[in-house]
Amino acid sequence: MRLGIGTLKNPGPGFLLFWAGIILGILGIIIALLAHSKKKERVKTSDLWKGLKWDKAILVLISLFIYILLLPTVGYLIMTFALLFLLFSILERSALWVPVVFALITTVTTYMIFHVWLDVHLPQGIF
């Protein structure tokens, strides 16, 4: 509201936002009413995650947030190696050297391609 909806003659910065918000609200009510009217067909929200390895998705997300938080201070090489090691070993258990080697090769190769060759400025961190 602070933005100013303006008038039809002189629509303000909040004009489209205001009307889009109203339509979204109405659509929200319609969606809720439709869901309510189809109670019998309704699938429980928890069913959407039934039989799935949702914990792995959460683990990936948490590791991504830690990566974002620490990347500027720790730097690309260490953080990317740590992230990739975790990701390569997350779906299947295998001998320790497999994710280590994959993570190492990928980190070094991407660093060479993007930082050295394509001149993308990657965070150096403690190095």
Place this chain on the structure above:
Amino acid sequence: MSTSLRGYFNRGLETPEGKRMDILHNLFQGFQIIFQPDNIMFCFLGVLLGTLVGVLPGLGPTGAISILLPATFRMSTTSAIIMLAGIYYGSMYGGSTTSILVNIPGEAASVVTCLDGHEMAKKGRAGAALGISAFGSFIAGTAGIIGLMVFAEPLAEFAILFGPPEYFAVVLLGLTLITHLSSGSVIKALAMGILGIILSNIGLDPIYGTPRITFDILQLGDGISLVPMAMGLFGISEILTNIEQASVPEILRTKIKGIFPTLSDWMHSKGPILRGSLLGFLLGILPGGGAVIASFVSYGMEKRISKTPELFGKGAIAGVAGPESANNSAAAGAFIPLFTLGIPANVVMALLFGAFVIHGIRPGPFFLKEHPEIFWGVISSMYVGNVMLLILNLPLIPIWVKLLRIPYKILFPLILLFCIIGAYSINSNMFDVLVMVVFGIAGYFFRKFQYECAPLILAFILGPLLELNLRQALLYSSGSLSIFFSSPISIVLIGFSIILFLSPLVPHFKPKRKGPL
């Protein structure tokens, strides 16, 4: 591309014969552009990557283009668009391979190919299915490019007549069609479209410069960047959804032989290929249409007009030839609204629109006149790209099949890392990476609750255009809404939009139908 090259493009011949010569002359110049070493390399890279993402389930053309957008910052605009377009039409070829061999579509436009393609493979005719889909794609792809070449210029000249009310009407119709033609619930798609418009309003107001929904966060002053948002919604959310799945699909272990269709195969396929080419092109032009819908409509049409509809779903070659042709010519047709009106017809075109804007070019009615070298360069790259794709897809099918065996546990960390580097490299800051992850989480939940992300991205791209033209039109007319009904073009377009907008409400008031639809 140098401005001097623009002078080569012949633009003054007004007679029909002159115009034909004009097209041929410009096409010839376009071929000179594509055969420059860097352009031909990017064209090859594009179609190769397109085939790759088409083959690999779990990464479609939308995700791939989002990831590669930042990599195009340093290229010339022509090279960038040639490569990104190559990914799009290349993925249409590659997508059929997984549909036929694994019964899992590599990307959405090949979903329908699973029905008969995989059945053919199970009967030992995988080679013929792969062959006819590659040849059909080539014929339809080429037909689509010819259509694009012939119709783009007259349409652009027509679009010059458009003022703010007409533009507002076109954008409104585009948004309505996109939501209406989406595969899931229309109301949910509408809600996503509106959400996209609201998100596009973040940042400074285009007329007064007032900050909107920025929450005093400095980085939001310029609004949300398209690239991290698209990467999150399509790339990260796809990864999150895939790593939850426990099972890995088995590849059909069949010997692929006889990729050149027999005479009988051709006889059964020539009609579907021709009809698919025409239908796909028309549906491709339609805002919100595109390859996915074209493939479904073509399959339905072929089944309806077939003398043996009972064979559909049991390995009918027409059920592969039709949709695979339709999705390729639709991929070419979808460029028309982008090049002539500056309105992306589908989400991939929205990303290409983003690529143009990043390079400081705004596609629209003047695009063909101001940047003929890009338009004709891209057109000729499509001819060359289609030939490359035919070569890549026919003899190299065994290699693509081997690629299918790369385990997802190796693939997904790589895709994730490319997303991170891509998002970071836009402005060299972590904020864009954070935006990507946040939209990744949002996209994951949208998928779970069956809210499609395509209308959101399209509305996000079209939002500023919609707002600016709406406000300008209202300023011109001193607040009178009659300006939107002052020209036949806007009356027709707005009329269609209103009918489409209200149509989802109709079924709820109708008595329920009994029996199957």
